[in-house]
Amino acid sequence: MVSARFNGKAAIVTGGSGGLGSAIAEALASEGAMVAIFDTNAETLQKSVIALETTGAKVIGEVVDVRNDEEVKSAVERVAKSFGRVDILVAAAGGSLGTPRDLNDISEADIDLVMDVNVKGTFNCARAAIEQMKKVGGGSIITFSSIGGRGASPVTGVPYAAAKSGILGLTRRLAKEVGPDNIRVNAVAPGLFLTGRLQGMFDALAESERNEVLNAIPLKRMPEINECVQPVLFLASDAASYMTGTVLDVNGGRLMPS
Numbered sequence: 693m694v695s696a697r698f699n700g701k702a703a704i705v706t707g708g709s710g711g712l713g714s715a716i717a718e719a720l721a722s723e724g725a726m727v728a729i730f731d732t733n734a735e736t737l738q739k740s741v742i743a744l745e746t747t748g749a750k751v752i753g754e755v756v757d758v759r760n761d762e763e764v765k766s767a768v769e770r771v772a773k774s775f776g777r778v779d780i781l782v783a784a785a786g787g788s789l790g791t792p793r794d795l796n797d798i799s800e801a802d803i804d805l806v807m808d809v810n811v812k813g814t815f816n817c818a819r820a821a822i823e824q825m826k827k828v829g830g831g832s833i834i835t836f837s838s839i840g841g842r843g844a845s846p847v848t849g850v851p852y853a854a855a856k857s858g859i860l861g862l863t864r865r866l867a868k869e870v871g872p873d874n875i876r877v878n879a880v881a882p883g884l885f886l887t888g889r890l891q892g893m894f895d896a897l898a899e900s901e902r903n904e905v906l907n908a909i910p911l912k913r914m915p916e917i918n919e920c921v922q923p924v925l926f927l928a929s930d931a932a933s934y935m936t937g938t939v940l941d942v943n944g945g946r947l948m949p950s
């Protein structure tokens with residue numbers, strides 16, 4: 693039987709109808725959390741909400757663009773009103789968002805998009821959630837960096853590396869600022885998890901680049917999605933009560949930063 697670590701807790705998962713986000717939303721709900729999903733994709737959002745509702749979970753779906761501070765603030769307020777609280781934010785909305793990897797193919801709009809969704813979006817959601825977390829005496833925020841923000845991955849380009857490194861700075865600085873409010877802020881930095889979006893990118897790499905990734909994984913296999921979900925749930929839970937400002941590298945040992 694699955695334990696109910698999150699009974700009575702309210703969680704917001706941004707990008708919560710995407711590959712990793714939907715798996716995290718489902719896992720949080722299966723362990724007792726009330727879950728609000730924020731996503732720009734109305735179609736996948738509706739499917740995720742219906743899937744969670746059929747399990748009996750309390751769930752809210754909000755079409756929200758995390759880049760828009762006003763949209764974020766009002767959606768977070770609606771969640772707090774409906775669930776009575778906000779305890780957990782999983783800021784998974786992000787990615788390279790279909791932008792090119794190679795330097796000369798990257799436009800100004802591409803770099804703006806990647807920085808805005810990943811960095812500004814995480815900032816907007818964290819700030820709005822913190823206001824609600826203070827009212828219940830604390831909370832846990834999990835931000836999404838990437839192996840591409842921890843080192844030079846061949847899979848993604850410079851804007852993604854900059855954004856995902858930026859999220860680490862944001863995480864540390866925020867952790868310092870809201871620690872006295874009993875709000876913890878930690879990052880996960882996943883390696884390559886072959887969600888639908890990433891499978892296409894991985895398949896499009898040259899064979900030598902695919903081998904560069906695979907040969908560099910000491911565990912010698914690609915991960916299951918749940919192997920990213922569980923570290924996120926750990927950071928969200930009381931088991932991580934003395935951890936803040938940290939980053940968990942979830943990459944099978946492909947990168948081991950000192």
Ligand SMILES: NC(=O)c1ccc[n+]([C@@H]2O[C@H](COP(=O)([O-])OP(=O)(O)OC[C@H]3O[C@@H](n4cnc5c(N)ncnc54)[C@H](O)[C@@H]3O)[C@@H](O)[C@H]2O)c1
Nearest residue numbers: 707709710711712731732733757758785786787838884885
């Ligand atoms: N999958 C991986 O291998 C991997 C590795 C490292 C880091 N990450 C990070 O994990 C997070 C989730 O990745 P994923 O593979 O599940 O991606 P995904 O593309 O499957 O899902 C991302 C979700 O975010 C939503 N989204 C995009 N822009 C948005 C916006 N402006 N506002 C709100 N929602 C928006 C999308 O509609 C989608 O549902 C991302 O931040 C990504 O960079 C993923």
